[in-house]
Amino acid sequence: MEAKYSVLMSIYIKEKPEYFVESLESMINQTLKPDEIVIVKDGELTDELEDVIDCYIDKYPKLFNIVSLKENIGLGRALDEGIRHSRNELVARMDTDDISLPERCELQIKQFINNPDLCIVGTMIDEFYDSPSNIISSRIVPTTNDEIYKFMKRRSPFNHPTVMYKKSEVIRCGGYGKMRRKQDLDLFSRMINNGCIAQNINQSLLLFRSNEDNFKRRKSWSYCKSYINVQFEIWKRGHCSIEDLVFVTIGQLVIFLVPIRFLKKILNKYLRSTKN
Known part of the structure; x- marks a missing residue:
């Protein structure tokens, strides 16, 4: 296995430049430098x-591969475009507001x-x-691969920005596809x-930027519906039982219906390890 890899990022008009810079710097300064950084411009940018982007191209002219899309097509389809343009077999995902x-x-x-x-190799995250x-x-x-297979019956076994x-x-396996949300889980x-073998490194190797918008996004009907649709597809593949499908469906409906202050408590108690 060659120790070369591409970094894959997708950016759209609502991203904050200062966060984008922090994210880029964290990938440029990896102890094992990337061979390529693919940036998909998902529609018109500010x-x-x-x-x-121009500043980094001038500074590192051989490092960046810019893929420009005429209109915003959503994260999943934008990442598929970026994957096709990546020159290396190993591709490291990275979001434009997190820090590796x-x-x-x-x-x-x-x-x-x-x-x-x-x-697939992912890692833990700190938020x-x-x-x-x-x-x-x-x-x-x-x-482990066995644990990941079991975990996926009800929840995503990866932190997407780390994979x-x-x-x-x-x-x-068909890429991210056309789903607007939860395309990574699908x-x-x-x-x-x-038959893909996967694992997660038992270390937090990415700092994930969280805020109030993340909770609002999880409470949106489009997020809830997408999650249930993906879980239905997982059930159709025989990867989970009808009990798992019902559990996830009820859970997403509860998240959609409860006030944000209760949602925070639910997520912190059951889905996260809270720092004291």
Whole structure:
């Protein structure tokens, strides 16, 4: 396994330039440097975001591969475009407002080298609101392939911004597809069901930027509906039982209906490890 990888990012008009810069810097300064950073411009951007991209292209002319889309097509389809333009087999996902720890990609590459059968390698995340130094919670996911398979029956077994995967396997399994939300869970379900071997490193190697908008997004009807639709597809593939489908459906409806203050308590108590 060659120790080269591409970084895959998608950006759209509502992103904040200062967060974008922090995210880019965290990938450029990895202990194992990326061979390529693919940035998909998902539709028209602000002048400020364009200036950030132009600045980094001028500074690192051989590093960046810019894919420009005429209109906003959504994260999943934009990532599919980026994957097709990536020149390396190993692709590291990265969001444009999170911060990867310096050793993240080196540790993931080592896993692929040690086990060439691996197709997906993710990590744990630490979450923060205002300052990366003030961690409020962590999302812990299963580490082994068997645990990941079981966990996926009801919840996503990966922290999407942390995953590194094989381009050929993502394409073989159909890519992210056309879903506007939860497209990552749908993709990973298809990959696991198509024999892809996965694992998560038992370390928090990414700082995830959380805020009030994340809770509002989880309470939206489009999010709720998408999650239930993906879970229905997982059930149709035989990956979960009807009890799992009902459990997830009821859970998403509860999240949609309860006030945000109760939603925070539910998520922090049952779905996150809260920092004291």
